[in-house]
Amino acid sequence: MRHQSKACCILLAAALALSSCKNGESQAGKGMQQPKKDTVAWAAPQKYAHMRPLVERSLQEVNRLLPDSCKTSEVKVVEGAAPDYAGSWTVFYTPYPSPTIVLGSSFLSDSALAKLVIFHEQSHAFFDFSAPQEAKSRMERLFLQAMGSKKPSASQDIALEKEHPIFPLFDESSYCKGKSPQLGHPYDGASELFASASAVLRFFPSEFLSRLRRLEQEDKSASKTAKEIARAVLEIWKGSNVLSLPELE
Numbered sequence: 001m002r003h004q005s006k007a008c009c010i011l012l013a014a015a016l017a018l019s020s021c022k023n024g025e026s027q028a029g030k031g032m033q034q035p036k037k038d039t040v041a042w043a044a045p046q047k048y049a050h051m052r053p054l055v056e057r058s059l060q061e062v063n064r065l066l067p068d069s070c071k072t073s074e075v076k077v078v079e080g081a082a083p084d085y086a087g088s089w090t091v092f093y094t095p096y097p098s099p100t101i102v103l104g105s106s107f108l109s110d111s112a113l114a115k116l117v118i119f120h121e122q123s124h125a126f127f128d129f130s131a132p133q134e135a136k137s138r139m140e141r142l143f144l145q146a147m148g149s150k151k152p153s154a155s156q157d158i159a160l161e162k163e164h165p166i167f168p169l170f171d172e173s174s175y176c177k178g179k180s181p182q183l184g185h186p187y188d189g190a191s192e193l194f195a196s197a198s199a200v201l202r203f204f205p206s207e208f209l210s211r212l213r214r215l216e217q218e219d220k221s222a223s224k225t226a227k228e229i230a231r232a233v234l235e236i237w238k239g240s241n242v243l244s245l246p247e248l249e
């Protein structure tokens with residue numbers, strides 16, 4: 001994560017965690033009480049207790065699709081700039097040492113925003129640990145196709161996104177201005193593109209379709225790539241009852 005304000009995914013010690021997930025041996029809960037598979041440990045200031053049911057419901061939608069060892073088993077809510085984390089506008093999923101979503105308290109100020117960022121993070125887990133390799137490779141190819149030439153430097157990416165024909169379509173920020181300093185960053189890799197695109201297609205389908213139609217008038221090639229990205233995302237979710245958009249399938 002480069003910016004405190006991003007809804008982001010940091011896969012801490014990802015390689016180690018991935019092997020743990022693949023082995024089906026979760027490191028979760030060693031030395032502590034292991035939550036049942038369908039419950040989620042909740043570490044948050046008491047004043048956020050009323051949001052727990054909503055967060056748990058949001059988690060379960062995707063948790064049921066994940067291998068047991070990768071299901072989010074804990075949510076930590078951080079306020080302000082906690083020393084271990086970047087700040088209250090931060091959210092990320094880490095599978096290590098146990099699958100956890102660390103959620104800045106700012107995201108709990110609004111139910112729709114909380115659902116959106118939880119789904120974004122769970123989409124990372126779904127992409128990284130449940131999607132077939134072939135589908136991941138396809139997303140990688142489409143990401144590079146969208147990127148066109150080369151990945152921008154960190155200082156350039158915000159400017160690039162505003163001018164880019166494709167990425168803003170898949171960036172949650174551009175659909176909910178004013179709710180958070182910045183949400184998605186689909187230009188940061190295939191998993192980020194998948195997570196942001198999933199959130200956009202799920203929560204803003206009509207606006208996405210109308211923006212795609214506008215792009216068709218302005219830039220045929222870019223709109224073709226954008227449509228392929230959306231279809232690739234939908235294909236990965238196919239059969240999950242989580243995300244579908246018949247207009248594009």
Ligand SMILES: [Zn+2]
Nearest residue numbers: 007008009195
């Ligand atoms: Zn992310």
